[in-house]
């Protein structure tokens with residue numbers, strides 16, 4: 001061998017499987033995963049979502065069954081999203097405050113089936129409940145109002161906590177909502193209910209299939225750029241995170257995932273707090289499409305992308321591949 005350092009061979013430690021294991025810096029484990037699930041009305045329903053091949057909406061009984069499946073796979077937490085019937089949607093999204101809404105019934109069903117053996121994370125934002133598909137209340141021009149929306153989000157968060165949610169996850173991107181929700185949780189006897197803030201959530205093209213899944217894609221006019229972040233901004237993400245932590249968030253999220261690994265790393269380096277990645281519906285669909293087109297091996301794509309979130313500094317990942325990945329990791 002030629003060169004100045006003939007004895008340095010980085011390939012030495014890569015030569016065998018046992019040595020690669022020994023030198024692996026980052027590992028992926030089922031306990032890193034949060035499994036997002038879509039809830040629908042009815043009994044015994046599994047309703048496949050066209051734009052998310054392999055993902056279905058489940059009726060509440062099916063959600064309870066998924067909770068047991070997740071526990072068996074070692075997945076510590078579920079994230080719930082409701083597919084609200086069109087007739088229950090309204091301009092003001094008031095169904096979010098109904099103690100018997102789909103979300104609350106799903107939370108209670110998981111508790112009945114699994115007790116405290118699994119965590120339940122619930123999304124706080126009005127888009128599954130509004131007739132216009134925006135995350136908040138709008139004025140006549142369609143602009144999403146900040147403070148009026150926060151008032152409703154507080155009620156939504158309390159409604160979820162009262163039903164038994166463990167982690168409240170505001171995904172709405174209104175200013176100031178974390179502090180107000182934290183105070184309301186404390187005041188209502190939920191001191192141990194956590195807040196995982198969608199702190200750095202970008203106005204992204206990777207949410208399309210999700211909007212199909214919750215039934216808001218046909219309703220949404222325009223976009224969410226007046227509240228979700230500009231994809232060009234990183235400093236602003238750090239400001240968002242700083243504010244949410246100051247207001248009382250226990251952990252923060254960066255979303256989407258793979259195109260924003262740099263943000264995960266910067267958040268981790270700057271704040272040293274638990275930071276979670278959301279591998280969004282569009283990212284999931286992209287992997288499935290690539291695999292279906294023969295452009296890559298599905299299992300390998302899944303495990304490599306999920307591992308990348310850990311390497312970037314992520315504490316865990318919300319992913320629609322959670323059950324599949326956990327099975328692969330357990331095998």
Ligand code: PBG
Pocket residue numbers: 123125127135171172206207208209210211224279280281282
């Ligand atoms: C709702 C919400 C969205 C997602 C999570 N919560 C969609 C949006 O903001 O339009 C996206 C999740 C995904 O694409 O998988 N505020």
